[in-house]
Amino acid sequence: MAAYAGVGELSEDGAAIADAMNAEAERIIGEVTAEHGRIVEAGLTAIDALPRPGPGPLRLLVHGPSGTLAGGQLGTALSIAIAAHHAGREIRVVVPEARPGFAGGRISCWELAAAGVAHTLVVDAAAPALVAAGEIDAILIPADRVAANGDVAATIGSCALAVAAARRRVPFYVCAPTSSMDLATATGASITIATSGAPDILRVGDVALAPPGTEVSAPADDITPAELVTGYLTGTGLRSAPFDEAAG
Amino acid sequence: MAAYAGVGELSEDGAAIADAMNAEAERIIGEVTAEHGRIVEAGLTAIDALPRPGPGPLRLLVHGPSGTLAGGQLGTALSIAIAAHHAGREIRVVVPEARPGFAGGRISCWELAAAGVAHTLVVDAAAPALVAAGEIDAILIPADRVAANGDVAATIGSCALAVAAARRRVPFYVCAPTSSMDLATATGASITIATSGAPDILRVGDVALAPPGTEVSAPADDITPAELVTGYLTGTGLRSAPFDEAAG
Numbered sequence: 001m002a003a004y005a006g007v008g009e010l011s012e013d014g015a016a017i018a019d020a021m022n023a024e025a026e027r028i029i030g031e032v033t034a035e036h037g038r039i040v041e042a043g044l045t046a047i048d049a050l051p052r053p054g055p056g057p058l059r060l061l062v063h064g065p066s067g068t069l070a071g072g073q074l075g076t077a078l079s080i081a082i083a084a085h086h087a088g089r090e091i092r093v094v095v096p097e098a099r100p101g102f103a104g105g106r107i108s109c110w111e112l113a114a115a116g117v118a119h120t121l122v123v124d125a126a127a128p129a130l131v132a133a134g135e136i137d138a139i140l141i142p143a144d145r146v147a148a149n150g151d152v153a154a155t156i157g158s159c160a161l162a163v164a165a166a167r168r169r170v171p172f173y174v175c176a177p178t179s180s181m182d183l184a185t186a187t188g189a190s191i192t193i194a195t196s197g198a199p200d201i202l203r204v205g206d207v208a209l210a211p212p213g214t215e216v217s218a219p220a221d222d223i224t225p226a227e228l229v230t231g232y233l234t235g236t237g238l239r240s241a242p243f244d245e246a247a248g
Numbered sequence: 249m250a251a252y253a254g255v256g257e258l259s260e261d262g263a264a265i266a267d268a269m270n271a272e273a274e275r276i277i278g279e280v281t282a283e284h285g286r287i288v289e290a291g292l293t294a295i296d297a298l299p300r301p302g303p304g305p306l307r308l309l310v311h312g313p314s315g316t317l318a319g320g321q322l323g324t325a326l327s328i329a330i331a332a333h334h335a336g337r338e339i340r341v342v343v344p345e346a347r348p349g350f351a352g353g354r355i356s357c358w359e360l361a362a363a364g365v366a367h368t369l370v371v372d373a374a375a376p377a378l379v380a381a382g383e384i385d386a387i388l389i390p391a392d393r394v395a396a397n398g399d400v401a402a403t404i405g406s407c408a409l410a411v412a413a414a415r416r417r418v419p420f421y422v423c424a425p426t427s428s429m430d431l432a433t434a435t436g437a438s439i440t441i442a443t444s445g446a447p448d449i450l451r452v453g454d455v456a457l458a459p460p461g462t463e464v465s466a467p468a469d470d471i472t473p474a475e476l477v478t479g480y481l482t483g484t485g486l487r488s489a490p491f492d493e494a495a496g
Contacts, residue, residue: 094465097449097457099347099371105450105458113459120463121449123347125372125405129470132407157373159380160408163415201345201369202353205455209345210353211361215368217342222377 029073032177035235036074039175042233043080043140044087046173050138057092057118059137060084061127064155065103066142066175067111076175076233077140078108085117093119094136096127096157100200100218103155124157128164138171141224143180143232150226150241151188152176156196156219162228171230178235183243188223196220277321283425283483284322290481291328291388292335294421298386305340305366307385308332309375312403313351314390314423315359324423324481325388326356333365341367342384344375344405348448348466351403372405376412386419389472391428391480398474398489399436400424404444404467410476419478426483431491436471444468 050058060081065071067078075082081093093112098104105121112119122130130136139161145153152158152174165172185191198216202209210216226241298306308329313319315326323330329341341360346352353369360367370378378384387409393401400406400422413420433439446464450457458464474489 096373097347099345099373102457105462106456109458109462113462118463120465121458122465123372123404123449125344125347125408126465126467126470128376128408128411129404129467130465132411132473133471156371156377160373160376160412163376163380164408164411167411167415201371204452207453207455208354209350210357210369214353214357214361215366217368217370217374217378219374219377222374223381225380 033073035177036071036076036079038235038237039076039177039233040074040080040083042237043173043175044084046171046231046233046238047080047084047089047138050171053137057090059092059094059135061094061131061136061139061161062108062141063096063127063139063157063161064098064142065107067108069111070103070107071142076177077142078111080140080175080233082112082115082117085115091117093117094127094130095119095121096124097121098155098157099124100196127157128160131161131164131168131170134168136170138173139165140173140175143174143176144221145182145185145191146174146176146180146232146243147185147187147191148183148243149187150229150232150243151191152224152226152229153188153191153193153221154224156222159222159224162224166228172228174229174232176232176234181243188225191223193222194220280425281321284319284324284327286483286485287324287423287425287481288322288328288331290485291421291423292331294419294479294481294486295328295332295337295386298419301385305338307340307342307383309342309379309384309387309409310356310389311344311375311387311405311409312346312390313355315356317359318351318355319390324425325390326359328388328423330360330363330365333363339365341365342375342378343367343369344372345369346403346405347372348444375405376408379409379412379416379418382416384418386421387413388421388423391422391424392469393430393433393439394422394424394428394480394491395433395435395439396431396491397435398477398480398491399439400472400474400477401436401439401441401469402472404470407470407472410472414476420476422477422480424480424482429491436473439471441470442468
């Protein structure tokens with residue numbers, strides 16, 4: 001006798017449990033989709049409030065995988081750009097390649113091309129330089145984790161963009177779904193940063209990028225201080241830090 | 249009858265011209281080597297003047313190929329770190345990979361390993377984050393071109409480092425040999441930035457990094473505003489901007 005019933009062999013109790021699990025999954029999917037929709041709506045409102053850069057498209061820099069493929073459901077930061085395009089706004093998206101995994105080129109550019117949104121791929125080091133040179137009108141990033149004071153753990157490179165943006169007064173928006181809000185953590189100083197795989201740094205395919213055995217530091221995220229964030233795009237609209245439990 | 253004499257067929261006049269060219273080449277090599285030596289000496293003095301970070305090595309971030317292999321002769325920024333190590337200073341060099349060509353891993357790490365200097369390779373996006381997190385004690389970069397007001401064209405990513413460094417008051421030194429000084433150019437705004445090859449951005453070896461046909465912007469350099477530079481390490485020692493013709 002099997003320890004667990006297989007599919008098609010569920011007892012009446014098992015079928016009830018499966019139904020309840022399906023219903024719960026549907027509820028979560030519905031909630032996340034609806035929240036992403038409200039984040040995209042808040043993002044569109046923020047974009048429409050930006051000063052026009054003169055002739056030519058609005059130049060949005062989106063750093064970090066955050067479309068439907070990466071974010072699940074509707075997606076967040078990248079989906080704001082895609083929604084703006086579909087809503088008839090003239091935009092161009094600048095996409096940093098997001099080393100070490102190249103998610104910018106591999107995922108974001110793919111999604112933007114599929115949606116017909118004009119976009120330009122750049123190496124990560126070029127992105128803050130474009131901000132410094134006045135060639136970016138706004139920055140959108142997806143948060144991995146937001147502390148109670150508003151410090152943000154996000155795709156490595158976000159902090160460099162925020163620092164460059166603050167110096168030029170370029171708006172820097174953080175997409176912060178409920179799942180990213182960690183209000184039990186006081187500040188970014190308490191957030192432990194995960195590391196990404198070093199192999200992608202020493203080698204891509206058959207191409208060696210450094211001598212074998214080179215010591216590598218490969219943080220996946222960095223911490224952007226709350227003071228550099230223009231606003232948080234959340235399921236309850238555009239918000240400011242710090243956050244308190246009740247509003248989270 | 250050949251239009252030009254081949255090697256071994258030089259007339260007496262030809263031999264004299266060859267001798268003169270050799271002498272001129274030797275003179276240039278000697279001058280460049282001596283100037284690099286003075287830049288390295290100025291760099292060592294600057295490093296020794298840095299506040300000690302507490303226990304552990306001094307953490308120097310060197311961005312851009314600038315050792316003997318890349319800079320010719322003695323080299324500049326990377327050679328300062330190597331010279332500091334040979335002079336008994338306890339240092340660790342943080343090396344951004346320098347996309348798109350990966351010169352950080354391929355050249356700088358190779359030279360540091362050969363010299364026995366402790367070093368850590370990071371993706372470019374991680375470098376300003378390390379500065380922001382207080383994990384870098386000083387930054388050294390080689391200039392490609394310095395305008396009269398002190399604006400610097402240098403390896404893409406230098407500007408992001410300078411912006412992050414200014415915010416944390418981390419010293420940011422630019423190695424500026426005579427060959428990089430372009431005092432006929434008033435400011436960085438007049439410097440035309442060369443572009444690097446887009447193929448390295450869409451593909452590394454057999455590995456595709458973005459959908460075929462993706463539009464790419466690939467500046468090789470960026471412009472660091474003079475106001476973010478702590479000092480210029482030159483053949484006449486540590487200097488400040490602006491520069492005038494007489495001192496150049």
